[in-house]
Amino acid sequence: MALYSEKVMDHFRNPRNVGVIEDADGVGEVGNAVCGDIMKIYLKIEDGIVSDVKFETFGCGSAIASSSMATELIKGKPLSKVLQLTNKAVAEALDGLPAHKLHCSVLAEEAIRAAVKDYYDRQRIAYDPKDFPDCGSCEGCHG
């Protein structure tokens, strides 16, 4: 069996929503160069709905595919739904990821959360900090 599902390869080869939103309402960046993956998510929010989303990723095939799939999953969704997105949902939508690549889907979830948090902070919208646990170090994934 190939390392990656056809879905992963499709999103890797033809990533959806790559790029930058210059006037983004929220931006989230997670990961670091030492670990070999960084994801950056840009959100445009209108009436509490993700009207546009773009991503930039430094990382392996599954990191790029996870970013692409995650952006597809949240596009057009209300923020309440966006915050319910789990890494598991991203991995499942990609027809699964190899065990040692699951952290890529975790990064995608965290990048989106970080972007939403940035939006809330900019808009001074109150939120429950428990919804935005600090990713902290990379030990969570790489420990």
Add this chain to the structure above:
Amino acid sequence: MIYADNAATTKMSGAAANAMTACMQDTWGNPSSLYSLGQRAKEALEDARERIAACIGASPKEITFTSGGSEADNQAIRSAAQLGARKGKRHIISTAFEHHAVLHTLKRLEGEGFEVELLPVGALGTVTAQQVSEAIREDTALVTIMYANNEIGSVLPVSEIGAVCRERGVIFHTDAVQAAGHLPIDVRAQNIDLLSLSAHKFHGPKGIGALYARQGVPLTNLIEGGAQERGKRAGTENVPAIAGMAAALEESCSHMAENAARVSALRDKLVSGLSRIPRSALNGDPVNRLPGNVNFCFEGIEGESLLLLLDDRGICASSGSACTSGSLDPSHVLLSIGRPHEVAHGSLRLSLCEENTEADIDAILKAVPEIVTYLRNMSPLWKDKVSGKRAFVL
């Protein structure tokens, strides 16, 4: 398809495949059997041993067949360690960028009370005989240093190291898995006591290798059982694979000079072409280098993405990124020459052989810059470097 991963494995040569097939069909007896079918297999086995010994300047009884390079490395190191321990010598010298077959065996020995000293390999990825000489102590049992590095292609001064070890009375093992069939080896002239070989790196079959042990250097068994291989490696010999190995090594050695000239010209063209990519760097010794090895780091991208996109264009290559190594850290070899993690993740190894063509090189030189640019354009790391938010490393 463009195959540029010959350091991982090579395509079997026609001569090797024919030798194997003939052996499987005609000489399939057990070499330990008394009847003529068995004795014919024994003849094929000993014929292969002689021919392999001749290729490296050894005598046939100094060759023990193993399951491959890893087993040969394990057995060589364990044998020398055991020999040393009997004399109270428990210090072993090696380098930071050996193959894991060596490094992991040394780690085990550390747990058994040996002291392992890994020499630094510097920015070029090599060691000098002087470094070895300075590290040798009264209680040094073994010096184990590779002939050529499998990732970055540096060819080490094995003859000089051998001379130092012989003068100081220390056993010298070299992992010659990447060198055999590609560079001249003469175990006598080079003062090598133990040497590891792997057939599938020179167009032979997988699952077969050999350990050369100079007469007078006793081997310790890793596998106990029957009396095959003079009692030093139990198990019925894989005669077809051994015959294939002999055919492949002979063929490689008889065309060594012309292959090296051809392949290194392709290598140099590839190196100069890839050097034009901004923020890239060649890894390994630029002069003392395996004829077919090209290894680069490209800043701001990750190696696995690069490999997948190369594969889409039919180009087979490898990388030292964590994602391709199956571990969480990038290649220990790239770290050993001082490449920071973030750059080591963006490495690409292309390893050529005599079957590669100018057209292959042109196709690679078209594909790699395009893919690097594409990946950099979606890399937030690269953009931060371009905008000055982060510093460039290369």
